[in-house]
Amino acid sequence: MSELYQLSAWACRRVLLLLLIMPLGLLAGFAQTAPTAPEAGLLLTPSQFLGYPLGSRFTPHADLLRYVDHVVAHAPGRMKRQDYGQTYENRRLEVVQVATPENLSRLDDIRRNNLRLAGLENGAVQRQQPAIVWLSYNIHGNEAVSSEAVMQVLYDLADPQNAQTQAWLQNTVVLLDPCVNPDGHERYVQWYNRVRAQVANASPYAWEHHEPWPGGRFNHYYFDLNRDWAWQTQQESRQRLTLYNQWLPQVHADFHEMGPDDPYYFSPAAKPYHEDITDFQRKFQNVIGDYNRQVFDQNNWLYFTRETYDLFYPSYGDTYPSFNGAIGMTYEQGGSGRAGVRYAKSDGDTLTLAQRISHHHATSLATIRATAERHAELIAEFQKYFTDARTKPHGPYKSFVVAGSGDPGQLRAFTQYLERQQIQYGYAPRRLKTRGFDYSLGKEESVQIEAQDVVVSMYQPKSTLVKVLFEPRPALEDSLTYDITAWALPYSFGLKAYALKDKVSTVGSQLSGQQNKPAAGNSQLAIEKPYAYVARWNNLQDVRFLSRLLQQHVKVRVAGRAFEAEGQKYQPGTLVITRTGNESLGSRFDQLVRTQADSAGVIVRAVKSGFSTSGADLGSGYVRNVARPTIAVVGGEGVSPTAFGEVWHFFEQQIGYPVTVLGSDYLRSVPLSKFDVLILPDGDYSEMYSERSLEALKTWVRGGGRLIALEGAAAFLAGKKDFLLKVKSTDSTANKKGSPYRLLKPYASAEREQIGERVQGSVYRVQLDNTHPLAFGYGPTYYALVRDTLNYRFLGEGGWNVGVLKRNSYAAGFAGRQAQRKLTDTFVLGAQEMGRGQVVYLADNPLFRGFWQGGKLLFGNALFFVGQ
Numbered sequence: 129m130s131e132l133y134q135l136s137a138w139a140c141r142r143v144l145l146l147l148l149i150m151p152l153g154l155l156a157g158f159a160q161t162a163p164t165a166p167e168a169g170l171l172l173t174p175s176q177f178l179g180y181p182l183g184s185r186f187t188p189h190a191d192l193l194r195y196v197d198h199v200v201a202h203a204p205g206r207m208k209r210q211d212y213g214q215t216y217e218n219r220r221l222e223v224v225q226v227a228t229p230e231n232l233s234r235l236d237d238i239r240r241n242n243l244r245l246a247g248l249e250n251g252a253v254q255r256q257q258p259a260i261v262w263l264s265y266n267i268h269g270n271e272a273v274s275s276e277a278v279m280q281v282l283y284d285l286a287d288p289q290n291a292q293t294q295a296w297l298q299n300t301v302v303l304l305d306p307c308v309n310p311d312g313h314e315r316y317v318q319w320y321n322r323v324r325a326q327v328a329n330a331s332p333y334a335w336e337h338h339e340p341w342p343g344g345r346f347n348h349y350y351f352d353l354n355r356d357w358a359w360q361t362q363q364e365s366r367q368r369l370t371l372y373n374q375w376l377p378q379v380h381a382d383f384h385e386m387g388p389d390d391p392y393y394f395s396p397a398a399k400p401y402h403e404d405i406t407d408f409q410r411k412f413q414n415v416i417g418d419y420n421r422q423v424f425d426q427n428n429w430l431y432f433t434r435e436t437y438d439l440f441y442p443s444y445g446d447t448y449p450s451f452n453g454a455i456g457m458t459y460e461q462g463g464s465g466r467a468g469v470r471y472a473k474s475d476g477d478t479l480t481l482a483q484r485i486s487h488h489h490a491t492s493l494a495t496i497r498a499t500a501e502r503h504a505e506l507i508a509e510f511q512k513y514f515t516d517a518r519t520k521p522h523g524p525y526k527s528f529v530v531a532g533s534g535d536p537g538q539l540r541a542f543t544q545y546l547e548r549q550q551i552q553y554g555y556a557p558r559r560l561k562t563r564g565f566d567y568s569l570g571k572e573e574s575v576q577i578e579a580q581d582v583v584v585s586m587y588q589p590k591s592t593l594v595k596v597l598f599e600p601r602p603a604l605e606d607s608l609t610y611d612i613t614a615w616a617l618p619y620s621f622g623l624k625a626y627a628l629k630d631k632v633s634t635v636g637s638q639l640s641g642q643q644n645k646p647a648a649g650n651s652q653l654a655i656e657k658p659y660a661y662v663a664r665w666n667n668l669q670d671v672r673f674l675s676r677l678l679q680q681h682v683k684v685r686v687a688g689r690a691f692e693a694e695g696q697k698y699q700p701g702t703l704v705i706t707r708t709g710n711e712s713l714g715s716r717f718d719q720l721v722r723t724q725a726d727s728a729g730v731i732v733r734a735v736k737s738g739f740s741t742s743g744a745d746l747g748s749g750y751v752r753n754v755a756r757p758t759i760a761v762v763g764g765e766g767v768s769p770t771a772f773g774e775v776w777h778f779f780e781q782q783i784g785y786p787v788t789v790l791g792s793d794y795l796r797s798v799p800l801s802k803f804d805v806l807i808l809p810d811g812d813y814s815e816m817y818s819e820r821s822l823e824a825l826k827t828w829v830r831g832g833g834r835l836i837a838l839e840g841a842a843a844f845l846a847g848k849k850d851f852l853l854k855v856k857s858t859d860s861t862a863n864k865k866g867s868p869y870r871l872l873k874p875y876a877s878a879e880r881e882q883i884g885e886r887v888q889g890s891v892y893r894v895q896l897d898n899t900h901p902l903a904f905g906y907g908p909t910y911y912a913l914v915r916d917t918l919n920y921r922f923l924g925e926g927g928w929n930v931g932v933l934k935r936n937s938y939a940a941g942f943a944g945r946q947a948q949r950k951l952t953d954t955f956v957l958g959a960q961e962m963g964r965g966q967v968v969y970l971a972d973n974p975l976f977r978g979f980w981q982g983g984k985l986l987f988g989n990a991l992f993f994v995g996q
Contacts, residue, residue, distance in 0.1 A: 169202075170202070171198075171199065171202040171203070171283070171286055171287065172198065172202075173283055174195060174276075174279040174280055174283060177194075177195050177198055178191060178195065181482075182276060182279065182280060182482070182485060183276065183469075183480065183481045183482030183484075183485050184469065184481070184482075185321065185324075185469060185481075186272050186276070186316075186317045186320055186321060186469075186481075187275065187276060187279070187317070188314065188317055188318070188321075189219060189275075189307060189310045189313055189314045189317070192275055192279065192306060192307060193220060193222070193306075195279050195282075196209065196222070196224060196279075196282065196306055197209065199224075199279075199282045199283060199286045200224060200286075202286065203226075203285075203286040205229040205232060205233070206226065206227065206228065206229055206232060206286065206297075207224055207225065207226050207232075207285075207286060208224070208225045208232065208235070209222055209223075209224055209225075210222060210223050210224075210225060210371070212367050212368060212370070212371040213363070213364070213367030213368070214363075214367075215309075215310050215311045215347065215348060215363065215364055216311060216347065216348035216349065216363055216364075217310075217311045217314075217348050219310035219311060219314070220310070221305075221308075221310070221364060221367060221368065222305070222306070223262075223303050223304060223305045223371065224282065224303070224304045224306065225301065225302075225303055226282075226285050226286075226297065226301070226302040226303075226304065227258070227297060227300075227301045227302070228294075228297050228298060231258055231297075231301060235301070238257055238258065238260075238301060239374065239375055241253065241254050241257055242257070242260060242375065242376060242510075243374075243376065245507070245510060245511045245514065246376055246453060246510070246511075246514040246589050247514050247515070247517075247518050247589040248376070248514075248550060248589050253511070255507065255508070255511070257507065258297075258298075258299050258300050258301050258503060259299065259300055259301070259377075259378045259379065259499050259500070259502075259503035259506045259507055259510075260300075260301045260303065260375060260376075260377040260378055260379070261300055261301075261302055261303070261377055261378065261379040261380075261381070261495060261496055261499040262303040262304075262305070262372070262375065262377040262379070262380045262381075262449075262454075263278075263281070263302070263303070263304045263305070263380075263381050263383070263492055263495065263496075264305045264308050264380065264381070264382045264383065264445055265277070265278045265304070265305060265306055265307060265308065265383045265488075266278075266306070266307045266308055266309055266313050266383070267308040267309050267353050267354045267382060267384070267445060268309065268312065268344075268345045268346075268352075268353075268354060268384060268385070268464075269309045269310075269311065269312020269313040269314070269315060269316050269344035269345055269346070269347075270312065270313075270315075270316035270339060270343055270344035270345050270464060270465030271345070271383075271384050271385035271461075271463070271464055271465070272313055272316055272317060272320075272344070272465075273385060273461060273463055273481060273484040273485055273488060274383035274384075274385075274461075274488050275306055275307045275313060276481065276485050277383070277484075277485045277488035277489045277492065278304060278306045278307075278492075279306075280485065280489050281304065281489060281492045281493065282304065282306075284489075284493065285297070285302060285496075292497075293493070293496070295500075296496050296497050296499075296500035296501075297500070298500070299499075299500045299501075299503040300496060300499050300500040300503060302496055303375065303377065305368070308353060308364065308368065309346075309347050309353050309364065311347050311348045312344045312345060312346055312347055313344065314344075315343075315344040316339065316343070316344025316465060317344075319339065319340065319344070320336060320339075320468060323335050323336050324336040324468060324469065328468060328469035328470040329470070330470040330471055330472040330478050331472055332388075332466070332471065332472060334468075336468045336469075337466050337467070337468055337471065338466075339465045339466075340765075341764055341765045341767075341769065342763075342769035342772070342773075343465055343769065344465060345465065345769075346769055346770065346773060347362055347364060349362065349773040349776055349777040349780075349781070350769040350770055350772060350773025350776070351770065351773055351774075351777065351977070351978065352770060352977075353365060354382070354384075354444055354445055355441075355443050355444070355611070355977055356443060356977070356978075356979075357369065357442075357443045357444060357445060357447075357448035357449075358442045358443035358448050358597070358615075358979075359443055359977060359978065359979035360545075360548060361777075361977065361978035361979050362777075362978075366548065369548070370548075372449075372452075373452070373549075373550050376452055376453060376454070377449070377454055378453075378454055378455065378499065378503075378506040378507065378510050379416075379454055379455045379457075379495065379498075379499045379506065380445065380446070380449035380454045380455070380456050380457070381457045381458075381459055381491070381492070381495050382444070382445030382446055382456075382457065382458050382459065383459050383461075383488055383491075383492075384458060384459060384460045384461070385460060385461045385462065385463045385464040385467075385484070386460045386461070386462055386463075386464060387462060387464060387466070388462050388463050388464065388466045388467040388471045388473060388479055389462065389473050389474050389475070390460070390462040391429075391430035391431050391432060391462055392424065392429060392430065392431040392432075392459075392460065392461055392462065392487050392491075393431065393432055393433065393435070393436070393437060393458070393459065393460035394416075394417060394420045394421075394431060394433060394457070394459050394460075394491055395413040395414070395416055395417045395420075395433065395457045395458075396410070396413040396414050396417050396433055396434055397413060397434070397437055397438055397439045397446065397457075397458070398434050398435050398436055398437055398438045399434075399438060400438050400439070400440045400604055401438070401439045401440070402439055402440050402442070402447065402450075402451075402596065402602065402603075403522075403602075403603045404451065404522055404523075404592050404595060404596055405439050405450055406513065408509045408513075409450055409455055409456075412455045412502075412506070412509075413455065413457065415498060415502060416455065416457065416494070416495060416498045417433060419494040419495070419497060419498040420490075420491050420494045420495075421433075422494075423490050423494055424487075424490070427490070429487060429490075437458050437460065439456075440602070440604070440611070440613070441611035441612060441613075441615075442593075442596045442597065442615065443615075444456075444458070444611075445458065446458045451592050451593045451596050452590070452592075452593060453510055453513045453514060453592075455506070457495070459488065459491050461484050461487050461488055462479060462484070463479060463481075463484045467479055467481070467484070468481070469481045513592075514589045517588070517589055517590070517591040517592055518587060518588060518589055518591070519587070521586035521587060521591035521592075521594075521595065522591075522592065522595060523586070523595045523599065524629055525564075525565070525586065525595070525598070525599075525627040525628060525629055526585070526586045526587070526628065526629060526630060526631045526632075527583055527584070527585055527586065527627075527628040527630060527631055527632040528583070528584040528586075528594070528598045528618075528625065528626070528627055528628070529556065529564070529575075529577050529581050529582065529583050529584075529625060529626045529627075529628060529632065530542060530581065530582040530584075530618065530623050530624070530625045531578070531581055531623065531624035531625065532555070532556075532578065532580040532581045532582055533578060533581075533624075534623055534624055535664075535666040535667050536731065537666060537667040537668075537669040537670065537729055537730065537731075538621055538622065538623060538666065538667040538668075538981065539582065539623065540729065541621070541667070541668070541669075541981065542582070542617070542621050542623060543582060545617075545621075546584065549590065549593060549597075550589075550590055551584060551588070551590050551593065551594055552584075552585070552588045552589075552590070553582055553583060553584045553585075553634075554582075554583050554585070554634025554635060554636050555579075555580050555581065555582060555583060555634055555635055555636040556577050556578065556579055556580065556581040556582075556583050556632060556634065556635075557579060557633060557634070557635045558579050559576065559577065559578055559579055560576070560577040560632070561574065561575075561576050561577075562574075562575060562577065562628060562630060563575065563628075563629075564626040564627055564628040564629070565600055565626060565627040565628075566626055567600060567616065567618040567619065567624075567625045567626070567627070567939075568624060568625075568909075570600075570893070570939050570940075575626045575628075577626070577632065583632050583634045584598070585631060585632065585634065586631075587631060597615070597616070597617050598616055598617055598618070598627065599616060599627075600616055600627060600939075600940055601614070601940045601941075602614065602940075602941075604942055611888075611889065612888060612889020612890075612913065612915065612941065613888040613889055613890060613940075613941040613942040614889060614890050614891040614913070614939070614940035614941030614942075615889075615913075615979075616891070616940060619891045619911040619913075619939065619940070619982070620911075620913070620979060620980050620981055620982060621981045621982055622910070622911065622981065622982025655734040655735075655736050656718075657707070657718060658707070658718075658734035658735055658736055659706065659707060659735055659736050659737055659738050659746070660704055660705060660706040660707065660734075660735050660738065660746055661704075661705040661721050661725075661732045661733065661734055661735075662693070662696075662698060662702055662703065662704050662705075662732065662733050662735060663702065663703040663705075663725065663730055663731065663732040663733070664698065664699070664701075664702055664703075664731070664905075665686075665699070665701035665702055665703060665904055665905040665985075666905050666985070667905075667981075667984075667985060668782060668783070668981065668984045668985065668988070669728050669729045669730050670703070670728075670730055670905070670985070670988075671782075671783050671984065671985065671988035671992075672728045672730075672782070672783045672784065673703070673724060673725060673728035673730040674703060674754070674988075674992060675783040675784055675785040676724045676727070676728060676784065677705065677720075677721070677724055678754070678756040678785075678992075679756075679784075679785070679786075680720055680724065681712075681713075681756075682705060682710060682713065682717075682720060682721065682724075683705070683706075683709040683710050683753065684703055684704070684705055684753075684754045685703070685704040685705070685706065685746075685751045685752060685753055685754060686701060686702070686703060686704070686751070686752055686754050686901075686904070686992075686993055686996065687699075687700055687701065687702040687703075687704055687743075687744065687750065687751050688700055688744075688750040688751065688752060688901070689743055689744050689750045690743050691740040691742060691743025691744050691745075691746075692740055692741045692742040692743060693735050693737075693739070693740045693741065693746070694735050694736070694737070694741075696733065698743075699904075699905070700898070700899065700901075700904050701901075701904025701905040701989070701993070703754075704746055704751050705721055705732075706738070706746060706747075709753075752996050753996070754992055754993070754996060755804065755992075755996060757804035757805045757834070757991065757992065758788075758802065758803050758804045758805070759779075759785070759786070759787045759788070759803065759804065759805040759806075759807065759991065760787065760788040760789070760790050760798075760803045760805070760806050760807070761775050761776065761779075761787055761788075761789055761790070761806075761807040761809065762789075762790050762791075762792055762795060762806070762807065762808055762809065762811075762816070763776070763789050763790070763791065763792065763809075764791040764792030764793055764795075765792050765793060765815075766792050766811050766812050766813060766815055766816055767792055767808075767809055767810070767811035768809060768810040768811050768840070770977075771809035771810035771811065771838065771839065771840075771973065772809045772811075774809070774973070774975040774976065774977070774978055775787075775807055775809050775838075775975060776789065777978055778975055778978075778984070778987065782978075782984070783988070785991075787807075788803070790806075792816050795816055795821075796816075796821050796824075800824075800825070800828040800833060801828065801831070803833070804832075804833065804834060805833070805834045805835075805836065805991060806825075806828075806833065806834070806835050806836070807836045807838070808835070808836065808837045808838065808841035808844075809838050809839075809841065810838050810839035810840040810841060810973060811840050811841060812840060812844070813840075813841055813844040814844065817844070822848065826850055826962065828965070829962045829963065829965035829966070829967060830962055830963025830964060830965055831963065831964060831965065832963075832964040832965050833965045834965055834966045834967075834968065834990075834994060834995050835965070835966070835967045835968065836968045836970065836990050836991075837967065837968065837969055837970065838970045838973050839916065839970070839971065839972070839973050842969045842970065842971045843971075845967070845969070846920065850962065851960070851967065852923045852924055852926060852927040852960045852967075853920055853921075853923065853955070853960075853969050853971075854920065854921045854924075855919055855920060855921070856919050856920060856921050856950070856954065888915075888941060888942040888943070889913055889914075889915045889941055890913070890914055890915075890938065890939075890940060890941025890942060890943045891911055891912070891913060891914070891938075891939040891940040891941055892911070892912050892914045892933055892937045892938055892939060892951065893909050893910075893911060893933075893937045893938075893939050894909060894910045894911070894912045894931040894932065894933060894937070894956050894957070894972075895908065895909060895931065895932050895933070895934055895937070896908055896909060896910050896930060896931050897928065897929065897930050897931075900928050900930045900958075900959070901989055901993035901994050901995075901996065902928075902930045902931075902957065902958065902959055902968065902986065902989050902990060902993070902994050903930050903931065903986070903989065904985075904989050904993055905985045905989070906985070906986075910931065910982065910983070910986070911939060911982060912931075912956065912972050912974070912983065913972075913976055913980050913983075914943075914951065914972055915972075915973075915976070916971075916972075917946075917947040917950045917951060918933070918950070918951060918954050918955070918956060918971050918972065919950040919951075919954060920954050920955035920956075920971060921954075921955060922953075922955050923955060923958050923960060923969075926960055926961055927958060927959065927960035927961075928958050928959050928960070929955055929958045930957050930958040930959065931955075931956040931957035931958065932953070932954065932955055932956055933951055933952060933953070933954050933956055934952070934953060935952055935953070937951070937952070938951075955969070955971065956971050956972050957969060957970050957971060957972065957974075957986065959994055959995075965995065966994050966995040968990045968994055970986070970987075970990065974986045974987050975987055
């Protein structure tokens with residue numbers, strides 16, 4: 129490892145030396161100087177190109193990409209840039225492909241052969257090929273050091289005089305993503321460069337170390353992209369994963385930062401490891417760790433391993449690649465958005481940006497070197513991983529079946545998700561009686577599979593990913609985990625499903641999913657000018673359909689009770705669009721309804737009469753008008769950025785309905801009479817709502833307003849005057865009972881003691897009153913991803929307990945013993961009447977991370993139906 133040490137130490141000394149010898153006046157001058165134009169034919173270092181020493185300031189994203197283009201242009205035949213998409217703010221997303229001239233000329237052959245090794249493409253397999261390593265930088269925008277380090281890494285790989293890197297490329301293809309989250313990176317860099325002192329101030333109390341809300345960590349919609357690998361709710365994730373799955377690298381490293389007082393973290397990871405992390409993957413985490421350890425030891429750099437960062441939750445930049453056959457790793461440098469260019473640590477040392485760059489630079493090169501020097505072993509084990517997946521998949525269940533008789537819109541969303549993951553599926557050819565795990569009951573039962581049910585077999589290349597995404601109850605070897613502990617797709621999509629121990633034969637398309645798409649004319653629209661159109665209310669597509677109709681000024685009604693019309697049964701929540709009331713649309717009416725239904729992917733039916741053979745007729749008072757509400761959501765200091773972002777994204781990207789964002793700093797001055805609905809996402813509202821402003825809020829509700837309070841906002845209202853939500857009382861004598869020795873607890877076990885109070889993203893079965901508008905479109909239960917120990921009384925007189933947890937409501941995931949007791953006989957969601965208005969409490973967030981599909985209809989109900 130001596131050569132790697134020499135290279136890393138040389139790069140570190142070069143950056144530090146430039147910073148030490150440069151006069152402050154010249155440094156200030158450089159800060160005002162535009163990047164220099166590249167000299168023809170000359171490959172410039174990052175410092176030469178940018179016009180300032182690397183590590184002396186943060187580089188804007190546009191200049192980062194300009195340097196990437198410069199390096200690629202000066203490494204002809206050895207580097208290519210591939211654009212793979214753009215962000216919500218229209219910034220370019222790209223990877224740089226690095227290889228020897230011989231390998232770069234046949235790069236697509238290498239890529240396709242890699243997929244043949246995995247069994248995802250047909251054709252003869254060549255075992256002799258370079259291993260593929262993918263390095264992802266700056267997925268958290270304010271962890272901006274990695275986008276500085278990548279420039280030095282690119283330079284070293286492009287430099288033809290660097291014998292070491294050129295030798296490594298003989299056996300390696302390197303893919304580098306210089307900035308996974310450009311929008312967040314630019315938010316941070318622009319803020320920091322605006323507020324920093326002329327000479328960076330290391331004091332932790334300086335302005336430049338206190339990033340304002342929402343911070344640069346998140347993307348445009350304030351989603352954490354490092355929790356979105358598996359779910360792909362965000363545009364950046366979907367585009368990146370499309371390219372990633374076209375390559376399937378053997379090694380993937382994800383570069384991060386943590387608190388400024390922390391040293392450096394690299395593999396091996398902490399427990400819990402998911403049981404499907406293979407022995408080889410565990411072993412090779414140590415192998416790459418050895419390469420990193422040697423260079424850190426030789427430089428006397430502090431580091432730690434096997435703590436904090438586990439390999440369990442499947443949607444990280446280390447776990448998702450691991451479940452796709454790679455050695456997936458997280459690298460964490462102390463710093464993050466707090467550290468800036470210089471930061472005075474609590475131990476008296478000063479952490480500099482140059483030091484942080486040198487550490488990420490070192491681990492980048494060590495990872496490439498480990499991949500190159502162990503490439504034959506990586507290729508062999510990669511092929512074995514996918515061969516085992518196809519021929520002897522892990523786990524007790526060999527088939528997962530989703531009922532085809534469920535809601536077609538939700539089923540279509542589900543199969544489209546499978547396709548994005550390259551997961552093969554088919555359809556049951558006939559009725560079959562067998563035994564299996566029934567997700568809805570949470571236990572093994574006799575089950576009946578129907579013809580055309582969707583079947584996902586474990587005998588396929590992506591079977592490990594299938595098992596992880598479908599497993600009813602993931603095996604958790606250690607309760608001290610970093611994230612949620614349950615996520616099974618049947619729960620998140622709200623679909624009827626079974627896990628079977630037998631292999632089920634299938635027919636039909638494996639990846640096209642065409643059989644799940646409703647054909648044109650499937651909506652029974654043969655009547656030219658019907659009395660009304662009716663559409664069932666079951667999923668997000670239906671909310672999108674309603675949103676579009678309301679914005680087109682179509683008058684829509686909602687059935688408050690079940691009815692039957694012309695041989696079809698309809699449940700509460702069914703949309704009824706009558707010709708009467710829409711006369712102003714004239715001849716546009718029919719085409720508008722049909723076009724919007726097709727666009728939203730919704731089936732509508734035409735009926736020729738307003739008479740119902742049972743239940744309320746279409747003109748009944750139980751079929752009420754749906755208003756077109758004017759909606760506002762609070763954002764800003766005090767509000768959780770991610771919780772706000774989930775609401776914002778729901779409106780703009782999922783249902784396309786206008787929403788006004790109100791800043792928390794001026795909320796008190798907003799005339800709420802201009803809005804019909806006000807949404808308070810999770811957050812701390814104690815500074816926003818004094819006693820006086822809370823009275824004003826209640827006055828607005830009493831006048832007909834609808835207040836929707838989620839999670840922490842609901843907790844803030846709990847116990848306040850006139851709000852029915854109350855926290856359950858606790859037994860104050862409990863701590864007085866028992867032996868006094870119970871207080872003698874080891875200090876080292878404190879974290880585990882606290883686990884008993886926590887619920888780690890567990891799935892619970894919520895009992896619903898689906899006669900209430902808040903639960904329209906649901907059956908008697910709804911699976912919620914509970915992440916907090918909800919401890920509320922049932923609402924009293926004047927309130928409606930629409931969703932509650934009773935005894936034995938647990939379905940999957942970890943919850944401590946004390947948390948389990950609290951999560952019994954507790955309120956989850958409901959509404960209270962306050963004057964002419966409504967307060968809707970959503971103690972659990974149905975929009976969590978945008979991937980819990982089954983909860984989105986609840987939120988749509990709260991927006992459009994409650995109080996109508």
